[in-house]
Amino acid sequence: MADLRPDRLTALRAHLAEVDAVLITAPYQLRAFCGAEVSAGTLALTPQGSFLLLDPRYHDAVTAPAQVDIKPYANGPQRLQTLRWVLGGARRIGVYAQALTLAEMDALSPGDELCFVPIDGVLDRLTSLLTHSEIASLQRAETVTRRALEAAFAALRAGVSEREIRQVLLGVIERDSEGPAFAPIVAFGVRTALPHAHPSVATLQPGDLVTMDAGAVVDGLHADLTETRIFGAAPGQDPQAQALLSVVRCALDAARRATRAGATAEEIDESARAPIREAGFDKQTLRGIGHALGYQTHQPPILREHAQDRVQVGQVLALEPGVYLPGVGGVRLEEMVVVGETSAMPIAEWQSAAHPSSAARGAQ
Known part of the structure; x- marks a missing residue:
């Protein structure tokens, strides 16, 4: 099925005109958008590319579409560091509000410098x-x-x-x-x-x-x-x-x-x-x-x-x-x-x- 998933990713990237980046954290959405059968991970879409952040234990088990760059991380602090680097100067972040926790938002934006924008309808439509x-x-x-x-x-x-x-x-x-x-x-x-x-x-x-x-x-x-x-x-x-x-x-x-x-x-x-x-x-x-x-x-x-x-x-x-x-x-x-x-x-x-x-x- 991976040959058709880039179509869904391409359709999602079109919405970067409305936000600076998109974060996907729900496991079922990770599978829908890039074929990653994992219990935890983060897919970040920015104007610079598509990045899948994974615990390295998943690395050999996941084959992502060619346009997705896999970024392994060793621990929680390194994951946050990698994610901040991937996001770069992005400020308006499209998220699935039902999946991103308050603790995750606080960790990503301790000074409230990021604005998290719910795009639940977009993601629901694409996965349906x-x-x-x-x-x-x-x-x-x-x-x-x-x-x-x-x-x-x-x-x-x-x-x-x-x-x-x-x-x-x-x-x-x-x-x-x-x-x-x-x-x-x-x-x-x-x-x-x-x-x-x-x-x-x-x-x-x-x-x-x-x-x-x-x-x-x-x-x-x-x-x-x-x-x-x-x-x-x-x-x-x-x-x-x-x-x-x-x-x-x-x-x-x-x-x-x-x-x-x-x-x-x-x-x-x-x-x-x-x-x-x-x-x-x-x-x-x-x-x-x-x-x-x-x-x-x-x-x-x-x-x-x-x-x-x-x-x-x-x-x-x-x-x-x-x-x-x-x-x-x-x-x-x-x-x-x-x-x-x-x-x-x-x-x-x-x-x-x-x-x-x-x-x-x-x-x-």
Whole structure:
């Protein structure tokens, strides 16, 4: 994937007209912008060049794009010294405010000589626009996740605990990917009404709703899928659960139909909310039905009420409407779709050869 990362760096460098330099410190952004799979580091962009400051223990494990100069440092004081040298006379520094700590700002600018300018929107937009190879990696992550979900549903039996099923999910994900994108959710029965239930010792009974939410990571890209099914009930045996599944399926289908380049996050959210509202469950759903995916599980745009961000070609969205009835149970269904000019395609059906690269074009 490194062959396409310079496009993202080039697009980011265009914003140096607004600031003197840019500092990137979030590990997932380091991977997105220069392929550095590290837990700590700093990418500095200045008019003079692009510099990646790394602990020397990472040096041999990182292959950065040719335009990025790697600067190893031996310790914390040397890192600050190198970073100040790289920044030179820069005063207005573009940063990701959610990642740069107050302690880091104080260390870089003890006399308040630097002005840190949040450019979160720019960085979020650039990391949400994925290249061909990144979407292909995310597609593989989705495949692993779906395989893990199917293995977990196949392992269901009366008396099994949520924690035991979590281990089945994690076993497949750990074996076939870089690891889990987040802690999996497994919920049985009335606990499915908890949107983010932590797996417990609760055991499965015939007729229970079962919700599982999991994601695998491939090449740094995070998948996210949710499935809800009824365990051990004959068709028509639980009409309330069947009705909930039908409503949420309608909401998911409506959200997919509404997803296309230029659609606002609010429009997609409302498309899913309409059938839920019509069924009388508007107060039993979350105020948001999805988000973009990439080097983090939850990336802007967030699909929720009043959000005016427009989705773009090159983004992959997780659409996840749900209905949650306390004391009864809940249903959430989630799928990953690739945004196209006039429609959205389930990522499982996406073919990279049919889609142009989007990171550089969409970042302008």
